[in-house]
Amino acid sequence: MREMKRRILFGSLRRCKSRAVVSVLAIALGASLIVAAVNLRGSIRGKLAEELRNYGANLLLVPETGPFLRETDLLILEDKRVKDRLIGYVPFLHRVASIRGKDTVIAGTGLVAIKKLSPWWQVDGRWPQGKSEALAGFNAASKLGLRVGDSVTVSQAKSRLTFSIAGIVRTGGAEEHQLFVDLEKLQLLTGLPGLLSSVLVSSRAENGLDQTVAFLQREWRGAEVRTLLQVARAEEAVLSRLQLFLTLIGLLVLFASGLSVFATMATAALERKVEMALMRALGAEKKEIAWIFASEAAAIGGIGGLLGSVLGLIFAQVIGLSVFRALVLPSAMSLPTGIAIGLGIALLASLSVVRKSATIAPAVILKGE
Amino acid sequence: MKPLISLKELTKEYNGKVRALDQVSIEVRQGEWVAVTGASGSGKTTLLNMIAALDRPTSGSLWVDGINLLSLEEEKRARFRREKVGLIFQQFYLIPYLTALENVMLAQYFHSMTDKGEAAEALRQVGLGERMDFLPSELSGGEQQRVCIARAVINQPKIILADEPTGNLDSKNEDLVMEIFHNLHKAGHTLLFVTHDPHISRQADRMIEVEHGRIVSPFTPQIRRAGNISRQ
Numbered sequence: 002m003r004e005m006k007r008r009i010l011f012g013s014l015r016r017c018k019s020r021a022v023v024s025v026l027a028i029a030l031g032a033s034l035i036v037a038a039v040n041l042r043g044s045i046r047g048k049l050a051e052e053l054r055n056y057g058a059n060l061l062l063v064p065e066t067g068p069f070l071r072e073t074d075l076l077i078l079e080d081k082r083v084k085d086r087l088i089g090y091v092p093f094l095h096r097v098a099s100i101r102g103k104d105t106v107i108a109g110t111g112l113v114a115i116k117k118l119s120p121w122w123q124v125d126g127r128w129p130q131g132k133s134e135a136l137a138g139f140n141a142a143s144k145l146g147l148r149v150g151d152s153v154t155v156s157q158a159k160s161r162l163t164f165s166i167a168g169i170v171r172t173g174g175a176e177e178h179q180l181f182v183d184l185e186k187l188q189l190l191t192g193l194p195g196l197l198s199s200v201l202v203s204s205r206a207e208n209g210l211d212q213t214v215a216f217l218q219r220e221w222r223g224a225e226v227r228t229l230l231q232v233a234r235a236e237e238a239v240l241s242r243l244q245l246f247l248t249l250i251g252l253l254v255l256f257a258s259g260l261s262v263f264a265t266m267a268t269a270a271l272e273r274k275v276e277m278a279l280m281r282a283l284g285a286e287k288k289e290i291a292w293i294f295a296s297e298a299a300a301i302g303g304i305g306g307l308l309g310s311v312l313g314l315i316f317a318q319v320i321g322l323s324v325f326r327a328l329v330l331p332s333a334m335s336l337p338t339g340i341a342i343g344l345g346i347a348l349l350a351s352l353s354v355v356r357k358s359a360t361i362a363p364a365v366i367l368k369g370e
Numbered sequence: 371m372k373p374l375i376s377l378k379e380l381t382k383e384y385n386g387k388v389r390a391l392d393q394v395s396i397e398v399r400q401g402e403w404v405a406v407t408g409a410s411g412s413g414k415t416t417l418l419n420m421i422a423a424l425d426r427p428t429s430g431s432l433w434v435d436g437i438n439l440l441s442l443e444e445e446k447r448a449r450f451r452r453e454k455v456g457l458i459f460q461q462f463y464l465i466p467y468l469t470a471l472e473n474v475m476l477a478q479y480f481h482s483m484t485d486k487g488e489a490a491e492a493l494r495q496v497g498l499g500e501r502m503d504f505l506p507s508e509l510s511g512g513e514q515q516r517v518c519i520a521r522a523v524i525n526q527p528k529i530i531l532a533d534e535p536t537g538n539l540d541s542k543n544e545d546l547v548m549e550i551f552h553n554l555h556k557a558g559h560t561l562l563f564v565t566h567d568p569h570i571s572r573q574a575d576r577m578i579e580v581e582h583g584r585i586v587s588p589f590t591p592q593i594r595r596a597g598n599i600s601r602q
Contacts, residue, residue: 005472005479012467279463282424283521284452284480286445364425367459368415 010296013273020265021301024347027258028305029312032342034251036313036335038244041320044329058091058118058201058229059210062217065225069196074221078202083216088203091115094184095198096191098157101145106179107155109187112136118203119172125149126168132186135164138177142169155182160190200224255346258305262350266298270354277358278366287359294358298351299344306343310336372436373397374528374560375421380430382416382583390416391427392583400528403551403561405574413583414564415533421562422455422531423447435528452481456522460534462514464506470517471502474524481525492520496550512543519550523559530554533564548573 014021064070077083078090094109112129116122126149129136137147147153151166164182171177188194204213210228217226270277277290314331321329332338375398382391390413398404406414419425420432423439432439435454442450451457464473474489493502496516506514515535522530535551536544548570555561563574571577579587 005475005484008468008472009465012465016467275463276465279465280476280480281448282422282451282457282463283477284448284450286448289480362425364419367424367461367463 006292006296009293010300013269013293014297014300017265017269017272020268021297024258024262024265024301025305025308027254027261028302028343028346029308031251031255031258031346032306032309032339033312033316034247034254035342036310036339037316037320038247038251039334039338040314040317040329040332041247042244043332044317044321044327058203060202060204060214060217061227061229062200062202062221062224063198063227065223067223069193069198070200070224072195072197074224075197075200077217077220078200080216080220083213083220086204086213088205089114089118090200090202091118092184092197093199093201094187094191094193094196095179096157096187096193098155098190100153100155100180103145105141105145105155107187108176108179108181109184110181111184112181115181118201121172122176123171124168125171126166129167129181129183132183133164134167136181137166137169138179138181139169139171140177141180142166144178153180155180155190157191160192162186162190255342259346259350262298262301262347263354265301266294266351266354269297270294270358274358274361274366277361278363281361281363282367290361291355291359294351294355295348298347298355302343302345302347303340304343305347306340307336309343310339313339371399374400374402374435375562376431376433377417377420378431380417380420380427380432382413382420382425383428390583391420393430394580394583394585395430396578396585398529398560398562401555401558401560402576403555403563403574405563405565405571405577406580407565407568407571407577408580410566412580414580416583417580418531418533418562418564421529422457423450452477452525454528456525456527456530458515458518458522458530458532458535460537462506462511462518462538464514464517466506469503469505470498470509470513470520473506473517474521477521477524489520489524492524493517496520497546510543512539512546515539515543515547516550519547519554523554529560529562531562534566535563536565536567536570544570 062070072092075090075092078087091110091114096107096109097104098107099105116128124136135153137145137153141147145153147166147169149166149168152163153166154161154163162182164180170181188196202213202217204210214226214228217224277293280290314335317329317331321327375396377397378395380391380394381389383389394413394417406417408414416425420427420439421434423434423442427440434450437450437454439447439450464470465476468476470493471486471489474492475484475486478484478489490499490502493499496519498513498516498520501509501513506517509517515538519535522532532551536547539547551561552573561574563570565571577587578585
């Protein structure tokens with residue numbers, strides 16, 4: 002009995018070999034993209050997270066009580082117990098001052114240190130090279146009508162300081178509303194020498210971010226240590242977008258492969274309607290006719306899914322190595338995912354053909370005129 | 371003795387307009403060989419389809435081997451076909467990718483279970499013992515029709531229904547095939563043929579002529595020959 006089923010199945014597949022091969026390849030391509038996404042999700046997440054954590058500050062120190070931190074406490078960050086884990090740090094004093102009659106947030110900071118910690122900042126002009134030069138945020142510059150090379154006077158109470166605008170910076174964040182000047186100069190202007198509003202710290206993730214946090218909480222009295230959420234969010238966003246991209250492309254390809262399977266099955270049904278009518282005339286039940294087409298679809302989907310799993314693993318390695326410079330550990334879900342997708346798409350695409358073929362009217366097809 | 375096939379006032383209409391069969395009443399006894407003749411479009415194939423449970427009548431009654439075909443659901447009609455009927459077509463209708471042997475086994479497969487030995491014996495009986503592993507495309511028309519006959523008889527059906535079984539054959543192959551039918555008849559099979567060919571219909575026990583969906587002349591061949599009303 003099984004032999005006869007096998008003969009019917011393979012006999013019919015052999016007859017429409019080229020169409021079946023195209024359908025198998027279409028399904029394999031769609032399944033491979035989904036399998037690649039599944040593998041990348043598992044393996045690249047950790048790698049990407051580490052890279053993102055190493056990129057930019059990931060800790061923020063703010064006063065726990067009172068308005069300021071003491072600048073002398075920055076020596077804690079030079080302690081050998083923590084120094085090796087740190088990529089760098091940037092102290093900040095944020096004050097509101099008047100520029101050209103408008104209140105503006107002035108950020109006093111170490112301009113050399115911030116350049117090192119924020120390499121993605123896009124500066125039009127150049128980075129400040131002396132204490133009398135400033136960097137204007139893009140929105141602040143627009144609001145105040147500042148251009149590179151302009152001279153700008155910052156006033157607070159009765160104090161004034163003049164800076165030359167060396168560059169205009171785009172960061173994609175709140176920094177674009179600020180004017181960046183030398184920390185010491187702002188401390189003098191505002192009468193707050195040795196005081197800070199916050200410190201941004203970049204700690205290496207692979208050496209234990211948690212250990213750095215624990216050390217600073219223990220050693221820096223009066224400071225609250227916060228882990229920056231935006232890093233984690235950026236991580237999530239990059240991964241989600243990558244996965245969404247692969248999944249959408251995969252779904253589009255699967256839709257196209259579904260159409261290909263549908264076309265293959267519909268053509269086969271048309272070509273084989275006499276054969277199906279004969280089988281019905283010989284006493285085949287509807288489910289037996291449905292089985293023939295469903296088996297063909299399952300064979301196409303199963304082979305396509307299997308091939309897609311293998312291709313998906315290869316794609317994942319190629320993407321892992323070329324984009325993330327990391328090998329991707331094969332996921333145990335690769336094979337089940339690929340085969341399930343292949344079978345699902347093929348059976349779904351052939352559903353209407355299967356139903357239509359099962360209800361064929363033998364008397365009409367075999368009328369013999 | 372109850373007839374094997376009994377039709378009473380059987381009518382088949384298509385779309386409520388075209389009446390393919392009109393109040394047809396016939397009876398066929400077990401072991402009888404009946405030829406249904408008539409012009410193209412007269413309704414003879416429709417009549418065969420009704421008896422084979424391939425199509426449903428619009429009204430009337432139709433009993434075959436004690437089964438009321440009008441009351442059967444679709445799947446029970448399929449069961450009726452595989453258990454009671456052996457079908458032979460003018461166009462042969464063999465599965466092109468299956469060998470002669472496998473085509474015969476296909477009928478076994480839908481009936482119950484395949485038996486290679488029985489299928490091979492059926493092919494030997496129609497003179498195809500040496501060609502059972504050939505594909506239909508490798509067989510002549512006469513050989514293909516003999517495969518169809520083997521397929522029709524393999525499950526020992528009560529009735530063999532044949533629609534123009536020699537229509538596509540040359541005279542030599544026609545004789546070969548008719549000899550097989552004679553043997554089947556002698557073995558006690560009930561045969562019902564649809565044919566244009568008077569030479570074929572004359573070999574039956576009885577002829578039924580259909581015209582515009584009605585029975586116009588239920589003759590025995592002997593009566594028709596005696597009255598010289600052959601429509602040659």
